[in-house]
Amino acid sequence: MRPPDTRPGGIESVDQSDMYRTVTKSSSVTRLAACLTVWLMLGMLLTACSSQSNGGPAAEMYSQQGQNQSQSARIAGPLTNADELATRAPDQTIILNDGTIGHPRGRPVKVGMLLPLTGRGSEVGQALFQAGQLAMFEAADDNFVLIPRDTNGTPEGAQAAMASLLAENVELILGPLFSSSVGAVKAMAVDAGVNMIAFTTDWRQATPAGSGRIGTPGGSGVYVMGILPFSQVDRIIAYAASRGLGRLGILAPESTYADIVVETAIRAAPSYGVDITKITRYPDDVEDLRPVVEGFTDYPARQAKLKAVVSELSARTDTASRQALRQLRGADTYGEPPYDAALIVDGGQRISIIGPLLPFFDIDPRVVQLLGTGIWDDPNILREPTLEGAWFASPAPAQREKFSRDYQQTFGSAPPRIATIGYDAVALAAVLARRNVDFYTDEKEIRDAAWTSRIYRSDVLTNPNGCAGTDGIFRFRPSGLVERGLAVIEIDDTGFQVLDPARNTFEEIVY
Known part of the structure; x- marks a missing residue:
């Protein structure tokens, strides 16, 4: 965060x-509800x-x-005088x-x-x-x-x-x-x-x-x-894997925070049977995100493939080819995206730019599951409609x-x-x-x-x-470092919803 x-x-x-x-609890102090x-x-x-x-x-x-x-x-x-608590004595x-x-008891x-x-x-x-x-x-x-x-x-x-x-x-x-x-x-x-x-x-x-x-x-x-990114990344990748998502793309700026997210993802993904199929990094001070997202989506290659397929089908006269050609009318690209889940390691104003660019370059959020980290735990992110259905790991809002x-x-x-x-x-x-x-x-x-x-x-x-x-x-x-129990949160049109609750206890571990 x-x-x-x-x-x-x-x-x-x-x-x-x-x-x-100091706060002294007495009958004269109005205590807050527990x-x-x-x-x-x-x-x-x-x-x-x-x-x-x-x-x-x-x-x-x-x-x-x-x-x-x-x-x-x-x-x-x-000491009876609070000011003397800082008094230094010989070693x-x-x-x-x-x-x-004496026997210090009940001292401040x-x-x-x-x-x-x-x-x-x-x-x-x-x-x-x-x-x-x-x-x-x-x-x-x-x-x-x-x-x-x-x-x-x-x-x-x-x-x-x-x-x-x-x-x-x-x-x-x-x-x-x-x-x-x-x-x-x-x-x-x-x-x-x-x-x-x-x-x-x-x-x-x-x-x-x-x-x-x-x-x-x-x-x-x-x-x-x-709230650190290590457990967030591990949690969201584990959950995505449990839902059958096995190909992960990562879009991340060149920042210290993003570095650790990417490194953690690379380490965690194999243990959950997830392949990282695409990693795209961009300068943290980038002004134009269009070419960044275009490259992340493999849009030029998928568009070129569409043109090649259309050209090949157009040269044929059989019924099946003509039917396939009709089905491609209005398509921008051909073939599956390079991943079935995309981890977007950005937030704030830039996520409101990245979000709409993904479908613009033919990444359908209904097909590719969008994933994030705790920096998405911000009510302002609810204003971006393309993130509806996206998941991230964070403490449960409730x-x-x-x-x-x-x-x-x-x-x-x-x-x-x-x-x-x-x-x-x-x-x-x-x-x-x-x-x-x-x-x-x-x-x-x-x-x-x-x-x-x-x-x-x-x-x-x-x-x-x-x-x-x-x-x-x-x-x-x-x-x-701090370790936290995290929930998996889904963004919808009403707010943040818990998909998978956080654990409520830590198992005993041996250091």
Whole structure:
């Protein structure tokens, strides 16, 4: 999925006093209606994520953030003054307010959120933050603290915002949005021992976690939460094969996204008995798509073949030849298309051009099944009539309808498609923070602790049972990539219809 087009400006700067927010649930707070997402997440996460065999019992969970040994440790403990949570102490020394070592319990769990709240992408950034606020109302306890920071939509702004969050001693980073911003800050997160769940769709930013100081599953990594093309391509090819479609054509621009779609299709197709019979690529900045689609459809060759057949039949005088000649009147080409399914790796404005050009060059969508990826998960695509009957793989729309209604009712506008990622990320963080446990027993345990927060430790985030969210089930793999359960969607004149539902559970796997 590509993030919606955005433009800078138009949104007031976020006041710094609003940048540190807590939500306390009490009888005076009007709570939003409970979403199915949260109940599924509570059931799955509190059961699955607290039963990690490698991480020890839940009572051992703690939330110490450390620096490299050459630097001073940072405290996330039960300090009475919230401003002192960022106070640095000498290396390997943890001293609470009264100068003693205590038993941190019920202390704030601080999660940072890096978003473009101003500048480039600010409309999307504001929507992601608002979606996160909905998740807090639904899933967070009193001890959960969400700290947003504005990246200004630039790598430099992201670095400044990340430094601010690390000074706050956050235990998990959500965001940033743009790939360039993720690349600019991920080394900072890894050095500080803080896991990061990025909202980008750039799979190249994923970074497997390292190991903790004492060898326990720890260390930090970068997890990419955007809806990625890998599973989409595999899902749609598998479904097409199950419907008897065995010859696949691919039309794709020369872009990074399209590269991975094409590569994935080439790898996946043989395992489903599908032959790739045509691949046509074109410059990503192409202005005239007519010759591109003409070549993809083999229109000149099929037209030339028609002329040859007509010429041959015209030279004959028998009844059968004359009858065949009459049947070819009005035809533009002769012979079957070079494929029985066509994967179109494009969206937005260009799909509204490609769509009508396919029948213009004699590819009948009623004969050739059109296939797409998650970039077709956009209501604007319903305006193109030639795509009626086309299929693509994506999270089922019905799963996010409740979120969309709550968002619109609360904020007065429809959420952008990507907003569900902000909701699911904050809901995941909030649910994991709900466990109220003892963290330390003595000074030595603190001193020997692994870098990374055990609440958000990598083996917790990569629980193979996964989580249920507004976009269906998902789980993070040890590679840092997200895997999702996807439905097969058909486009019709009434909207998006589910042809084949997404699975609702992940089978246990061995890494």
